[in-house]
Amino acid sequence: MSRILIVEDEKKIARFLELELSHEGYEVLTAGDGRTGLETALREQPDLIVLDLMLPELSGIEVCRRLRHESDVPIIMLTAKDDVSDKVMGLDMGADDYMTKPFAIEELLARIRVGLKKHRDGASGAPASVLKAGQLTLDPSSYAVSFDGQPISLTKKEFDLLHYLMLHKGQAVTRDALLSDVWGYDYAGDTNVVDVYIRYLRHKIDDVFGIRTIQTIRAVGYMFIYE
Ligand code: CA
Numbered sequence: 754m755s756r757i758l759i760v761e762d763e764k765k766i767a768r769f770l771e772l773e774l775s776h777e778g779y780e781v782l783t784a785g786d787g788r789t790g791l792e793t794a795l796r797e798q799p800d801l802i803v804l805d806l807m808l809p810e811l812s813g814i815e816v817c818r819r820l821r822h823e824s825d826v827p828i829i830m831l832t833a834k835d836d837v838s839d840k841v842m843g844l845d846m847g848a849d850d851y852m853t854k855p856f857a858i859e860e861l862l863a864r865i866r867v868g869l870k871k872h873r874d875g876a877s878g879a880p881a882s883v884l885k886a887g888q889l890t891l892d893p894s895s896y897a898v899s900f901d902g903q904p905i906s907l908t909k910k911e912f913d914l915l916h917y918l919m920l921h922k923g924q925a926v927t928r929d930a931l932l933s934d935v936w937g938y939d940y941a942g943d944t945n946v947v948d949v950y951i952r953y954l955r956h957k958i959d960d961v962f963g964i965r966t967i968q969t970i971r972a973v974g975y976m977f978i979y980e
Contacts, residue, residue, distance in 0.1 A: 755869055756780040758799035760790030760816065761831065762808050766854075770803065773858050774865075787811025794820055801868050803861070804848070806832040814846050821847035821909065827868035829861070844946070847909045850936070884919045886979045889958070889966065891919055900962045907957065910935070914950050915958075918967060918977035927974040951975055 757779045761767040767783050774781045782797055784790035788810040794802055802820075806813035817828055830844075830851040844851065849871075850864050884891045888901040896912055898905045907915065913935050918926065928947045936946070951967060959966055966979040 754780050755800040758782045758794055758802045760784045761805040762786055787816045791816045791819055801827045803829050806830055814842055817846040817848050827872045829864055844910050845908050911953055915954055922977045925970040925973050925976045
């Protein structure tokens with residue numbers, strides 16, 4: 754049985770989620786503020802966390818950031834704000850997914866299943882091999898990226914995106930494919946999150962080392978071209 758931690762200060766929502774998730778057969782833990790949420794997550798090691806963004810004591814973003822030092826548990830962020838910068842910040846801090854309130858419970862349940870499955874698949878898979886393009890090296894087992902031996906600090910999502918692009922070197926990949934394969938589902942209409950992350954990668958790699966790694970393919974998406 755999978756254990757899910759709900760970190761949500763709005764009691765009605767927390768109670769509703771607890772009932773729905775229990776009904777689905779999950780074991781449910783709850784925490785009503787960010788600090789308790791973080792402590793519970795570290796102590797109980799749940800299989801997935803549903804984390805509200807706006808929380809007393811410690812914000813959802815901060816909980817996420819601190820948790821990521823210790824754990825790669827799937828995190829679905831709940832946000833009341835339909836604001837791309839909030840979502841991007843949440844994803845940047847290591848959340849795997851987010852939902853804007855109000856949401857349909859069926860959709861949250863679907864994303865929980867995706868999150869749990871991705872995590873399981875990732876944990877049981879064979880170790881992924883080190884990728885090289887020119888002087889750029891990416892090691893999936895240690896989440897390390899370097900250029901000519903110099904380490905490049907990437908967030909989890911930047912790393913996943915670069916990993917995916919490098920695996921598809923020389924192939925044009927669409928924004929939709931990136932969203933579904935890197936972010937895990939269809940973000941319907943919100944593809945600018947991909948563009949934002951491509952900018953981050955270019956800023957951290959191309960601008961710093963004076964190379965060109967990712968080409969924009971007009972009206973399609975992106976292609977990793979560096980070799
Ligand atoms: Ca809240």
